[in-house]
Amino acid sequence: MTRIFSGVKPTGHLTLGNYLGAMRRWAETDQHRADALFCVVDLHALTVDRDPARVRRLSRQAATLLLAVGLDPERCTLFAQSHVDEHTRLAYLMECTASDGEMRRMIQYKEKAAREQARGGSVRLSLLTYPALMAADVLAYGTDEVPVGEDQAQHMELARDLAVRFNQRYGMTFVVPRATLPAVAARVMDLQEPTSKMGKSHVRTAGIVYLLDEPEAVRKKVSRAVTDAGRDVVYDRAERPGVANLLDVLAACTGGDPEALAGDYASYGALKKDTAEAVVELLRPVRERHAELAADPGYVDAVLRSGAERARGMARPRVDAAYQAVGLMPAG
Ligand code: TYM
Numbered sequence: 001m002t003r004i005f006s007g008v009k010p011t012g013h014l015t016l017g018n019y020l021g022a023m024r025r026w027a028e029t030d031q032h033r034a035d036a037l038f039c040v041v042d043l044h045a046l047t048v049d050r051d052p053a054r055v056r057r058l059s060r061q062a063a064t065l066l067l068a069v070g071l072d073p074e075r076c077t078l079f080a081q082s083h084v085d086e087h088t089r090l091a092y093l094m095e096c097t098a099s100d101g102e103m104r105r106m107i108q109y110k111e112k113a114a115r116e117q118a119r120g121g122s123v124r125l126s127l128l129t130y131p132a133l134m135a136a137d138v139l140a141y142g143t144d145e146v147p148v149g150e151d152q153a154q155h156m157e158l159a160r161d162l163a164v165r166f167n168q169r170y171g172m173t174f175v176v177p178r179a180t181l182p183a184v185a186a187r188v189m190d191l192q193e194p195t196s197k198m199g200k201s202h203v204r205t206a207g208i209v210y211l212l213d214e215p216e217a218v219r220k221k222v223s224r225a226v227t228d229a230g231r232d233v234v235y236d237r238a239e240r241p242g243v244a245n246l247l248d249v250l251a252a253c254t255g256g257d258p259e260a261l262a263g264d265y266a267s268y269g270a271l272k273k274d275t276a277e278a279v280v281e282l283l284r285p286v287r288e289r290h291a292e293l294a295a296d297p298g299y300v301d302a303v304l305r306s307g308a309e310r311a312r313g314m315a316r317p318r319v320d321a322a323y324q325a326v327g328l329m330p331a332g
Contacts, residue, residue: 004037170326212287
């Protein structure tokens with residue numbers, strides 16, 4: 001059976017980008033067609049300085065939201081990365097497989113390191129080595145497919161390279177995974193800055209739709225979305241990124257095709273109105289279910305506990321095999 005692994009980082013409130021790019025598919029199709037694991041990758045939240053109480057709160061909220069979007073603990077394994085030691089055990093071997101140069105080429109590292117430096121802060125070493133941990137997350141489980149948004153494609157290419165290199169050096173140990181991207185909305189853009197990704201940890205929030213935003217907040221953000229010069233509604237990601245983004249979001253919400261949808265609209269106003277309502281309706285059940293689940297933290301804890309136990313059992317043999325393959329002595 002196909003093995004699927006994916007994760008979300010608790011570095012901010014989860015966004016419409018996370019949902020359309022990744023989480024929605026996990027719930028609607030992936031957990032039904034494969035042996036799937038979904039992870040709150042909390043260790044990845046520590047690559048920049050964060051308040052511990054906030055890390056804890058956002059991690060719990062992310063787990064609760066994963067259940068709220070429809071992940072079913074009877075159908076998939078849902079857990080927190082820090083509860084399964086195999087991730088960090090294997091990350092070290094991935095650091096021993098990767099080169100310094102390939103880590104420094106990662107776009108997200110370059111962007112985030114530049115941002116930290118501009119703020120006068122120091123760059124944590126873990127920001128550079130992050131993709132080694134991400135590769136470990138995936139490779140520990142013999143993963144075939146990794147459903148992610150487009151921004152993770154480069155990290156996934158690296159994970160593939162590391163798997164191939166390790167297998168060549170030490171013998172066949174890892175499955176070489178592949179990223180799967182959604183047909184539409186693989187990169188949802190910020191509504192205020194449609195040439196940048198809608199990112200949960202961005203400081204300016206007016207262009208970010210959060211999964212837990214109230215309907216009025218969603219309507220306000222969409223109605224104030226930056227559009228482009230011109231009046232006619234055409235789908236052109238390069239020349240009209242703001243309008244193309246709205247069409248992508250609308251198409252993803254309604255199951256349509258963005259180019260075809262463009263023909264249905266004579267004005268930006270009408271497009272914004274329909275997009276806002278489509279997003280409000282898409283998020284309504286998620287918000288409602290989240291409120292129910294948040295009232296029962298004991299349930300969320302129990303799901304994470306049994307998920308971690310199951311995940312540990314799946315990862316352990318492969319990570320042990322990797323340790324032995326590189327020449328470390330068996331422990332037992
Ligand atoms: P993260 O937490 O930034 O995002 C979680 C998922 O949401 C997707 N995504 C988007 N898709 C479309 N448009 C957007 N604006 C948008 N923003 C986010 C991401 O592509 C991702 O699929 N490094 C990962 C977390 C991770 C991981 C893993 C993922 C760690 N280990 C192993 C898969 C497998 C990250 O930062 O995702």
